[in-house]
Amino acid sequence: MPSASMIDAPGKGAAAPGDVHVSANGGGEHIDERHGEVIIRVRDLSVGFGDRTINKDLNLDVYRGEILGVVGASGTGKSVLLRTIIGLVPKRAGSIEVFGQDFAKLNEEQRRMVERRWGILFQQGALFSALTVKQNIQLPMREYLDMSDRLLDELAILKIEMVGLKPEAAEKFPSELSGGMIKRAALARALALDPEIVFLDEPTSGLDPISAGEFDELIATLQKTLGLTVFMVTHDLDSLKSVCDRIAAIGEGKVLETGPMETMMASNHPWLRSYFHGARSFKGVRSSREPRDGNAPASIGSA
Numbered sequence: 001m002p003s004a005s006m007i008d009a010p011g012k013g014a015a016a017p018g019d020v021h022v023s024a025n026g027g028g029e030h031i032d033e034r035h036g037e038v039i040i041r042v043r044d045l046s047v048g049f050g051d052r053t054i055n056k057d058l059n060l061d062v063y064r065g066e067i068l069g070v071v072g073a074s075g076t077g078k079s080v081l082l083r084t085i086i087g088l089v090p091k092r093a094g095s096i097e098v099f100g101q102d103f104a105k106l107n108e109e110q111r112r113m114v115e116r117r118w119g120i121l122f123q124q125g126a127l128f129s130a131l132t133v134k135q136n137i138q139l140p141m142r143e144y145l146d147m148s149d150r151l152l153d154e155l156a157i158l159k160i161e162m163v164g165l166k167p168e169a170a171e172k173f174p175s176e177l178s179g180g181m182i183k184r185a186a187l188a189r190a191l192a193l194d195p196e197i198v199f200l201d202e203p204t205s206g207l208d209p210i211s212a213g214e215f216d217e218l219i220a221t222l223q224k225t226l227g228l229t230v231f232m233v234t235h236d237l238d239s240l241k242s243v244c245d246r247i248a249a250i251g252e253g254k255v256l257e258t259g260p261m262e263t264m265m266a267s268n269h270p271w272l273r274s275y276f277h278g279a280r281s282f283k284g285v286r287s288s289r290e291p292r293d294g295n296a297p298a299s300i301g302s303a
């Protein structure tokens with residue numbers, strides 16, 4: 001199961017925070033004059049499997065506090081890029097710095113300290129089916145925090161409410177939840193350790209347009225409230241339009257274009273043209289979210 005690797009890895013003996021000091025800003029913080037701190041910096045990245053090259057000389061900056069949407073044709077390597085950034089897929093060349101630190105150069109203890117600063121919602125296997133929502137959310141907490149069960153329960157309920165679920169959802173199993181609720185519960189688990197970055201892989205795929213729209217609003221609200229940086233792989237043009245500050249379009253193993261929606265719309269690249277101006281684009285199709293944008297502000301507690 002792909003999601004297993006980060007969270008159900010057997011505990012290696014809890015390292016007390018502070019044992020290994022990885023400074024909050026790291027040694028090599030990068031600042032972009034226009035956008036501020038570069039929280040993820042990818043340079044000349046090449047990734048491949050066997051004789052196949054997936055990403056080649058890929059460059060990407062993600063800025064602290066933004067919601068970056070990552071788009072590209074199916075199979076172009078969006079998920080591979082995400083998984084390479086978080087250290088699950090080995091790279092062949094290039095460098096990746098997160099929080100100003102090159103993951104590849106850290107020892108295991110230091111990696112653990114970096115890993116607890118991000119949360120992940122995988123494309124598949126959002127939750128462990130044999131565990132309740134509460135137990136799912138508490139998995140990363142149990143791995144990294146030394147807390148009483150009572151505190152862990154309170155924390156889990158807090159996260160559950162934060163993503164707009166009712167406290168009763170805590171004792172439910174994933175099979176008892178709707179698709180939208182599962183995504184919310186998985187988001188609660190991604191937020192378990194108060195991360196600075198959240199990685200989301202196709203979070204609204206499989207949801208009906210209304211649930212997808214509500215999930216997008218939740219992401220935008222949480223991003224503002226918690227000051228998160230969001231790295232979101234998505235096919236959802238509505239998501240790109242309504243919540244993403246910036247978009248990175250991936251193709252031919254590289255980042256073809258980055259910028260706000262206007263930049264994407266103005267691009268002459270054939271894939272971007274067909275994607276952003278094609279039949280499924282919003283040209284002529286009113287976004288299902290437009291009416292809501294003007295009405296009620298997104299609320300964390302609404303579900």
Ligand SMILES: Nc1ncnc2c1ncn2[C@@H]1O[C@H](COP(=O)(O)OP(=O)(O)O)[C@@H](O)[C@H]1O
Binds near residue numbers: 054073074078081
């Ligand atoms: N562990 C792996 N071993 C071999 N090939 C892989 C592996 N993971 C992904 N791939 C291949 O890499 C390509 C990009 O995959 P992926 O990043 O999942 O695409 P997408 O952009 O749709 O998320 C696909 O052709 C996929 O089959």
Ligand SMILES: [Mg+2]
Binds near residue numbers: 123201
């Ligand atoms: Mg994918």
